[in-house]
């Protein structure tokens with residue numbers, strides 16, 4: 001039998017550490033490995049298979065579109081792209097959209113848009129204020145924006161024009177703003193940074209500051225958007241509106257698709273400014289259209305908000321019951337269990353052995369981001385596995 005792990009180590013450019021599981025099939029919240037072992041998937045892609053694995057809506061959309069028109073150049077019009085555009089504009093506070101293939105690309109487009117807006121509308125302003133420990137993707141510009149040195153420093157020299165401030169600190173943003181500032185770019189909740197939820201007043205204060213200073217607010221909702229936090233877009237939770245927003249991950253439940261959306265006043269791209277061969281192709285946007293429509297028809301954001309309240313109570317109760325747990329933070333179906341020690345890798349490994357996939361988002365935090373369709377029974381089943389592992393940790397059973 002092929003040793004897939006050995007093959008990977010021999011052939012692949014190793015850019016990250018994988019869990020020792022070769023996954024061959026998925027259905028709903030479950031996946032199966034090459035040996036037939038089942039896992040509950042509370043990582044979900046991460047936070048990407050919004051409708052779970054191989055949802056019939058996605059499978060049908062992809063199969064039907066594959067028989068009709070997989071790809072056509074953006075030099076002509078194609079209907080699924082326009083249907084999804086219409087839906088996203090109707091559902092969001094933004095006015096225009098451009099489709100991309102990945103979160104990083106959507107953020108690149110947002111950065112280009114903000115720079116062009118600054119050039120044309122704000123005396124050449126080009127600086128973008130970003131948060132430390134953010135994550136916006138792996139291109140040169142987005143690792144620079146991310147403000148996480150281990151992701152950016154090996155690739156120096158980095159592009160100029162990015163200023164970093166601590167997240168959740170409005171005074172730091174105020175201090176960093178000057179005549180050259182064209183935009184502030186933030187995740188509403190820092191996902192890869194460890195599911196860091198800002199204080200309630202932070203994002204509204206940033207919005208007010210942007211208005212006062214004539215600076216664009218770019219919200220990277222690649223992870224938080226499309227229902228993940230208990231509202232279709234996380235900005236709704238704080239009662240604010242961004243000028244520019246990016247989406248990816250959950251938008252097509254695992255079919256590669258992303259989008260940058262902007263308000264009319266800053267939608268400054270003109271022909272020749274941007275482009276993408278695959279971006280928004282019929283296959284991906286048909287999947288995206290059917291996924292977003294289904295999420296709305298089934299009112300999944302409301303269901304996710306309720307799941308969030310349940311998880312809040314269950315995860316905080318772990319804080320009281322396990323020495324290994326120091327806290328829990330998150331919203332909707334995006335949570336981190338904070339650990340008292342840097343033991344998340346062991347927790348992930350133990351969970352995997354017991355048939356639960358979770359993620360060591362930080363050395364001292366385990367992230368849970370199951371599909372939006374996860375059932376209460378599945379949540380309970382996964383939490384029981386996690387609790388079993390935490391009990392082992394407390395009894396010294398895990399290093």
Ligand SMILES: Cc1ncc(COP(=O)(O)O)c(C=O)c1O
Pocket residue numbers: 101102103104105107135136137138187191192220221222223224248249
């Ligand atoms: C907030 C955020 N922005 C951007 C990205 C990058 O998306 P992609 O991996 O699709 O390029 C991610 C990925 O985790 C993310 O969480």
